Amino acid sequence: MAYERQKDIFVYLLNSDIGLSGNELAKKFNVSSRTIRSDIKFLNELTKEYGVSICSSKQGGYFIPEEQKDIGILVVKKIFIKEENLNRVPNTPSERFAFIIFKLSFSKDYISMEELADMLYVSKTTIYLDVKEIISFLDYFSDLRLEISPIKGLKLEGDERSKRLLISNVLKNEKINDNLMLSRSFYYVFGDKNLNLDEEILFLYETIINVLNEYGYILTDSNISLLVKDILVSIKRIQMGFVIEEEVKEDLDLTIVEAFKKEIQNFFNISLNNKELEYFQQSFNAKRLLNVTSKNYVLKEEAEKIVYEFLKEVKAKFNIDFSDATNFKKNLILHINPMIERIKDNYFEDNPLKNQIKTNYSFAFEISTLMVAIIKKRLNVIISEGEVSYIALHVAVALNEVNDKTNIAIICGSGLGTAQLIRSKILSYYNRQVNIIGYFPIYKLENVLNGEYGEVDLIISTIPINTEKNVSAIQISPLINEDDLLKIRQYVDSPLITFKNHGIKEIEGDFFSRELFKYFDDEKDFFKAILELTEKLKGQGYIDDVETFYSSVLERENLYSTILENMIAIPHPMESMSETTVVAVGIFKNPIVHCGKRVKMILLFAVNIKEDKKMKVLYGMLQKIIESKVIVENMLQSKDFDEFMKSMKS
Missing domain, CATH: 3.40.50.2300 (Response regulator)
Structure with a gap:
């Protein structure tokens, strides 16, 4: 933790009889010389009002003058024991990113890069790199732009609603153990003026929870926390004179927000007009629901149409009929409803478990990707992998209900x-x-x-x-x-039952063959390896055209990566193109890296969707493989087809 290091540096210099060079301190505290310089700068800023400073000379290095050391000991007791001033200074790149966003959003004037560097005790170059990342992030917010003046500095321009959505996105993406905690970046923006933020957020949490319970709405933990933070941010901005001026283009039922309007106005001593209440309501509408018991909750017609089209596509492409799965349809519409609201605000839910879901429920995830094209057609947006993985959980549950007994x-x-x-x-x-x-x-x-x-x-x-x-x-x-x-x-x-009822000989005959196996001795690009496996499929007469099949595989990879968590990739085309369902296998001598993920084995699926039972066996086989570390390790070490099939027997 940076606070501990800075305190230790100060105490170390207090106890040293000689000066210490930046390199010596860097080695001692296992950081770079640049970090030491930043820490010294921070410490001098913190202790200057007490008449203590860390001096430096080319020959002597860093030192605290002898006549200041007694005061320095008092400084340690007075400042460092309290810890708060240092502990809230953003230290990591993600914290600096959030801090700069918050600072720009809450500022009415330009802020220079020098000012930001001084606030964060980093170099101007570091701020420059952070700003580059922020500019890239702002591409997702068409109504916001960062004005950059060589003389004045930086200023965030755009409408109030978009600024609040920007802040909400940053808060949503921050990794904090306690959902109700605000990031240190947010605290630091307000400084000592808002030491009651914790009290305020707890008040909002209790108030909003009581209203939601009364009206029969149950949100996920992370989403109720985000709703509370959205409203707190809005209140802080209203108190600072930032108000929403844009008209909402839809009729909104304000029952929920009207229910806690009076309590919020009284507690924070503010006035909430209809535009502010509409923003609160839109924020609520965009949050994921666990359950609704309210009779007044309206399912959007658009959500019902999307789900209807999705079920139709699943039947056509996977021969799975969900038409009688009443609970599945209801729960999926309940999920799509707020997702439409999120899409309007141009942000999506991330799912921290998306990689595990892709790995453990690969069939359900693949079915769920059908939703991407449907929403693209209806709403002109490509939804995120996180959103697809949430849909996959609903599909996984439904598959259990409709599978053959x-x-x-x-x-x-x-x-x-x-x-x-x-x-x-x-x-x-x-x-x-x-x-x-x-x-x-x-x-x-x-x-x-x-x-x-x-x-x-x-x-x-x-x-x-x-x-x-x-x-x-x-x-x-x-x-x-x-x-x-x-x-x-x-x-x-479970598809496992179908897989278990196939013998290893049947698995080999149905899906694998010596002619569809390739061991890559030399380093090979991920896509080139897929192309070679595609050519094997064509050579054995399973597909008609290499280019068409390969292009469809690339299209699927560009949508979302098919690389799973255990160095296995399962690429496949967007459409059914094979005479029968088979798998081409490619194993690398050494793992390659693609899109930041390591790959040791490629299982290129060539599927015929008319063979729905074979598809069950195929995904059951994949599930069984993934569940066993021993099988995975043996498969990844295989150098030829016989070793590969032997690993399946384990």
């Missing part, structure tokens, strides 16, 4: 009563997800395996059994317990 046969040697108990317990847990075809004694096992009682996906037995056929089996206790039910879960309503 798992057909279970119970083998029980303990009698009818035990068999009925097991059946009853399984149905009470998995109900619509399973179909119990019957319970049988051990001597009927062969008949069950031969399908004489119907298709069977899973055998649950109270005694050890060996099934040579490709049917999964698990052993449970005669008095079925919680652990047994959890064992069953991995086989129920």
Whole structure:
């Protein structure tokens, strides 16, 4: 922590009998000489009013004069023990970025780069680089521009509403452990004038939560916190004379904000007009909801149309019918509703778990990408990967509900009563997800395996059994317990069951072949490797045209990267282009880096969407691979096709 380092430098110099060079201090505190210079500058600014300064000379280095050391000890006790003045100074690049945005947004005049450098105790070059990043960030806000004058400095121009949205975006993107905390950058902008910010934010939180509870709205934790911060920022700006002048172009139901208007006005001693209330309401409308019990909540017609078109596309391209999934449709519309409001304000929800979702729910994520083209067509915006990953969670839940039921046969040697108990317990847990075809004694096992009682996906037995056929089996206790039910879960309503019921020979024959395997001995560009694998698909007659297939793969990669968290990439075209569903495999001798991510293996999917069962097996296989570190490690070390297939057997 920078505060600790600066304090330690000061104390170290107090206790030193000799001067210390910048290099010596840099080595001692494991930082650069430039950082030491910045820290010394900061310390001198902080201690000058006490008559203490860190001096320097070319020969002697940095030192505190002997006659000032007694005062210096008092300074340590008076200033550093309190810690607050230093602790709130933005230190990291992201904190400086936020601070400069806040400072420019709350300033009515120009601010020079020298002033910013002095405030943050960094060089002008550092500020210049920060400003470059801010200019790039402002591209997303068409109504804002940064005026840069060589003489006057910097000034943020634009309408009030856009400035508030800018601040909201910065607050939303900051990584803070406690959702209700404001960043140190925000505190530092206000200085000592607003030491009651914590009290104010807690008041707003309690007030808004009470109103939302009363009206039946439940927001996610992060979104309720962001709503509170949005309103606090607006209040601070109103107090400083910044008011919204732009008219809202839509009729808004202000019931929610009207409910807490009076309390806010009284607590902060401000007056809120309709334009301000409309801004508060729009901020609320853009937040993600967990649930709504209010009868007055209106689902937007646009959201319903988007979801309807999405379900239609899923049926056409993946042969999955969600038409009877009532809860899924309702929850998806509930998610799309505020997303439309966010799109209007030109910002999207990031999802910190998006990479895990892409990896663990790759099929659901792929289905969800259909939403991108639909929203682009209807709203002329390409939604972010974070937004797609939130949709993927809804899709993953829905897939569990619409997947074919798992057909279970119970083998029980303990009698009818035990068999009925097991059946009853399984149905009470998995109900619509399973179909119990019957319970049988051990001597009927062969008949069950031969399908004489119907298709069977899973055998649950109270005694050890060996099934040579490709049917999964698990052993449970005669008095079925919680652990047994959890064992069953991995086989129920999951593409894994389809995968487990395929033998390794079938997997090899269905998806992989020696002709579609490539080991890259030399370093290869990610896209060039995909092109070589595409040419293999064409050479084996699976696709008609290399260029068309490859271009579609690039289009999909440009939308969102298909690189997963474990150095595996699963590129594929936007459309179904293969005669049958197969996988071309490319393994690199050494990992390559693409888009900042390491890749060791490419699984190039060539899918025929008419083969929906094979697709289930394919994604079930991928899920099984990803769940096992051993399988992944073995696959990544494979140098030829035989080693690759052997790793699958593990």
